[in-house]
Every structure is written in structure tokens, then in C-alpha cells.
Amino acid sequence: xxxxxxxxxxxxxxxxDELNKLKEKGKKERLIGILLYIVAATIIVFLMSIxxxxxxxxxxxxxxxxxxxVFFRVTKSNAEYHALFKRTVIGPLAHxxxxxxxxxxxxxxxxxxxxxxxxxxxxKSWLTRSQLFNTSYDDYSGExxxxxxxxxxxxxxxxxxxxxxxxxxxxxxxxxxxxxxxxDGLLFVADFKKDFNGFTVVETCxxxxxxxxxxxxxxxxxSLKSSTSLKxxxxxxxxxxxxNQTFSVRSNDEIEARYILSSKxxxxxxxxxxxHNYDIAISFSESHMFIAISSRRNFFxxxxxxxxxxxxxxxxxxxxxxxxxxxxxxELNNRIWSKQ
Amino acid sequence: MIxxxxxxxxxxxxxxxxxxxxxxxxxxxKEALAAIDVYLQNxxxxxxxxxxxxxxxxxxxxxxxxxxxxxxxxIENLPLSTDKITKLEEVEKGLRNISIxxxxxxxxxxxxxxxxxxxxxxxxxxxxxxxxxxxxxNVTGFNTYIASVPSNLFAxxxxxxxxxxxxxxxxxxxxxxxxxLLRR
Numbered sequence: 001x002x003x004x005x006x007x008x009x010x011x012x013x014x015x016x017d018e019l020n021k022l023k024e025k026g027k028k029e030r031l032i033g034i035l036l037y038i039v040a041a042t043i044i045v046f047l048m049s050i051x052x053x054x055x056x057x058x059x060x061x062x063x064x065x066x067x068x069x070v071f072f073r074v075t076k077s078n079a080e081y082h083a084l085f086k087r088t089v090i091g092p093l094a095h096x097x098x099x100x101x102x103x104x105x106x107x108x109x110x111x112x113x114x115x116x117x118x119x120x121x122x123x124k125s126w127l128t129r130s131q132l133f134n135t136s137y138d139d140y141s142g143e144x145x146x147x148x149x150x151x152x153x154x155x156x157x158x159x160x161x162x163x164x165x166x167x168x169x170x171x172x173x174x175x176x177x178x179x180x181x182x183x184d185g186l187l188f189v190a191d192f193k194k195d196f197n198g199f200t201v202v203e204t205c206x207x208x209x210x211x212x213x214x215x216x217x218x219x220x221x222x223s224l225k226s227s228t229s230l231k232x233x234x235x236x237x238x239x240x241x242x243x244n245q246t247f248s249v250r251s252n253d254e255i256e257a258r259y260i261l262s263s264k265x266x267x268x269x270x271x272x273x274x275x276h277n278y279d280i281a282i283s284f285s286e287s288h289m290f291i292a293i294s295s296r297r298n299f300f301x302x303x304x305x306x307x308x309x310x311x312x313x314x315x316x317x318x319x320x321x322x323x324x325x326x327x328x329x330x331e332l333n334n335r336i337w338s339k340q
Numbered sequence: 341m342i343x344x345x346x347x348x349x350x351x352x353x354x355x356x357x358x359x360x361x362x363x364x365x366x367x368x369x370k371e372a373l374a375a376i377d378v379y380l381q382n383x384x385x386x387x388x389x390x391x392x393x394x395x396x397x398x399x400x401x402x403x404x405x406x407x408x409x410x411x412x413x414x415i416e417n418l419p420l421s422t423d424k425i426t427k428l429e430e431v432e433k434g435l436r437n438i439s440i441x442x443x444x445x446x447x448x449x450x451x452x453x454x455x456x457x458x459x460x461x462x463x464x465x466x467x468x469x470x471x472x473x474x475x476x477x478n479v480t481g482f483n484t485y486i487a488s489v490p491s492n493l494f495a496x497x498x499x500x501x502x503x504x505x506x507x508x509x510x511x512x513x514x515x516x517x518x519x520x521l522l523r524r
Contacts (some may be wrong), residue, residue, distance in 0.1 A: 027374060027522055036391075077379070086353075127420075173487065194463070194466075237477060239473065239477075254368075254474050254477075254478075255375050255467070255471050255474045256470070257397050258469075258470035258471075258473045258477075259466055259467050259469075259470035262466065262470075335459075335467070337459055337462050337463040338459045338460050338461050338463050340455070
């Protein structure tokens, strides 16, 4: 269905000149920074040798400030390099995968389009609507926001990181603050093929010894338990025993849960679970399907590899195809019901 | 003496818990049955609209449609039960036979209103299937609970009895002879 990596990836898109300029700029920043640091350190050591405590304190402060200055200059030029690469390579790669895809069905309302914003993330409202996350997390960050339509199905996804600040006080009254990661991964949202009003959450229940699974499911379950709307949710047991052992289903409308989780959808969910190693949680809410994929990988940055002067983004291609394939896997373009 | 009181209190509390659980399970069964009734009504209405659309082309079916509508009105007054559901499905069989006549009229099959009604039927069928599955799941849960020890003791005491599952009629288990249906 999707074009091969060779067809989708066009190396001529890579702006080698601009990237090399940014790379040289980065090298220069690092060199200037190191020289500045050495000069500042030399002056300060000299002053400290002739001066008193005042110069020692001043010296330490100046060294720290100089270090921070150098760090930010270098980080900024790396970020500019990455941002340019992502905008000029990953964006067109995703565009080619989507526009060159061969759909099983076509029609006047079928579209194949995608947009990519490397520095943007899913709007917070989608996290709330998914019913998968505790709304009281302290910080939400993300990047690599994709939005588009494949066939009749609108979709969007981005990397998502939720953190909570926890404060604890020991017996001596000392307070320590720590940042806890509630969720780190990717959230995929697609327009579902059926209309429904309530919500149904499908969680994997076989944790095994995998820390990742325990972390995701633990966080999701904590989130679910503290979510107000789930107070009215009931556990739903379906007819497929393998499905019941693999997933745990909760919904605020038992009939609607079975309407969504038809025999075919049950088989598709089982196949989807078997097709990858990610820890996932799926929900169906407000006529949308949400898939939360837990992974500490930086999906689209780590996939950029350079060997012998040539860029290889095959990992990024595979990640994108895996995500776009969700639409065909769950037959979301099959609109034989009243929702069109 | 105190031990006896404690034991009796525990039994009473347990009996109350079993009773409340049985009432809750029974209400979920009734809720599922009511949902089936609603979706059957919706399906009947939509099938009637499809049949009316077909009758505009196949005028010889008009009398059959009128008869089916009269039968349906008689059934609507029956109390909600699995028997009522079975009777409604029988009447619907007639509506479906009329609807299949649409195969002979290509211009009807391309009609936007007809297509919308077909999609609505698909949706209602799936919701009906979900309602039946929910009903059967709740009935199975209830029947298992009243048959299990020790809740069965209290279930008999409170006169809770098993429900019947919704089963597929024998003729629906057979393959559909589309050829003979279309030749009608």
C-alpha cells in the first residue's frame, strides 16, 4: 500500500549546503566557546592568585556563567541543524508516503494529505479527550506534530511527554522535589468509522516483566482511576477469551463498547498487539480512536543516521509507515455506516 | 452468644449483598433488553422506509407492506419480552423480502436517500448485535451467579430465576438462498 523507502525518500531534498553551514557554525560556536572559557579561566586564575576570597567567588560565578553561555550556544546551533533537517527531509518523506499510498477505495471525498510541524505538539484538549491521561499532570511537552488525511480518515499524532512534580518531606522536615515522568511516547488520534458518544478504554493486561509495560499501564491505570468520568465505567468482558486475557476493557456504556468492539475489531486489536513490541493503551472516545504508544525513543530524531557522508532515514520511514498503517489495519476508511 | 450474633449478622449482611447484586444484574439485563427493543423499533422504521422507497418502483408489493405495517402495530402493544422480539423479527422478514426487490432497479440503488437508509440499517444492525451480545453476557453472568454456591441459596430464597439467552432462530442458521429471494 505505501511506497518503498527508495521511492519515498528523495536525497536531493537534503539541503547539504545549508546543513554544512549550520554544522560549521556549530563547530565555530563550540570553538569560540571553548576559547572564551579558556581565556576567562586564565584571567580568573590569575586574579585569584593575586586577590582574595572575593576573586575566588567571582571566578566561580564567571566560570559557571561562561559554561552556561557556551552550552546554550552549542545547543542552539544543534537544534537549528536538526530543525532544518526535519523540516526539509522528514516533512517531504511523510508527504511522499501519504500521497503515493495506494488506497483500496477511492472516491470524491478521499484525500491524501499531510502537514508536519517539527516544533509543535498535539493540542492538550486531545489528551483530555482520549481519557487515557490524568489531567492533573504538571507539565506537557512534545514535538513532531503530524496532521493529515488518508482516504476518508483524518488523523494526527505527535510525541508526548507528561511529567509530574512530586514533593516529599522527610521526618526532619526537609522537602525534596522530584520530577516524575507520567508518560513518554506518542499519541495517535484518528477519526473512527462509527459515531459514538461515550468512551471505551482498552488496556493491555499482560505485563510480564517488562518495566515499560508496567510503567505505561501503571500510569494509565492511575490516570484512569483518578479520572472523574471513569467513576461510571464498568468492566466489559467480551466473548473472545484470548482478547479478555490480553486486554482489559472498561466503558461507560456496555452496549456502545460492544458496538465498537465487534468480532472483527477484536481480531484486529489482537493482530495489532502481536505486530509490534510497543506498550500501548487504546481508547475510543467522542467518535475518535486514540492509541498511546509508550516508548522512551525519540522517534524522529534518533532515526536520522549519517554513514559515509550519506543520510539514512529508514528508521524514520518505518516509524511513519507503522503509524499510517493503523488506518488500513483497523479499516478506518470502511464507512458503511451513517458516519461518512 | 456474642459469636452467634456475629455469625447471624455476617449472614444477614452477606444476604443483603447478594440481593443487591442480583437486583443490579437483573436491571442490567432489563436495560439491555430495552435497548434491543429500541433498536428493533429503529430497524423496523428504517426497513419500512426502505420498503416504501422500493414500493414506489415495485407497486405490486404495496399491499404486502400495508399488511406488515398492521402486524407491527399489533406487536407494539405487547409487553417487552424475548417473545415480542421474536415476533418483531418475523415481521421484519417480510420487509426485507420487499427491500431485496431493489436489486431489480439500478436507479433506485444509486438513489442517495436509499444509500443513506442502507447505511443506517448497517449501523442499527451492529447496534442490535451489540445489544444482543450485552444481553446475553449479562444473562450469562446472572445465571452463573444464581447457580453458584453460596449465592444460589439466597437466590432461591429471594425467588430469582434464570433468564433465557437470546438465540438465533433455526432458519437463520441456514445459508441464505439469494437466488430464490431475488426471483420473487
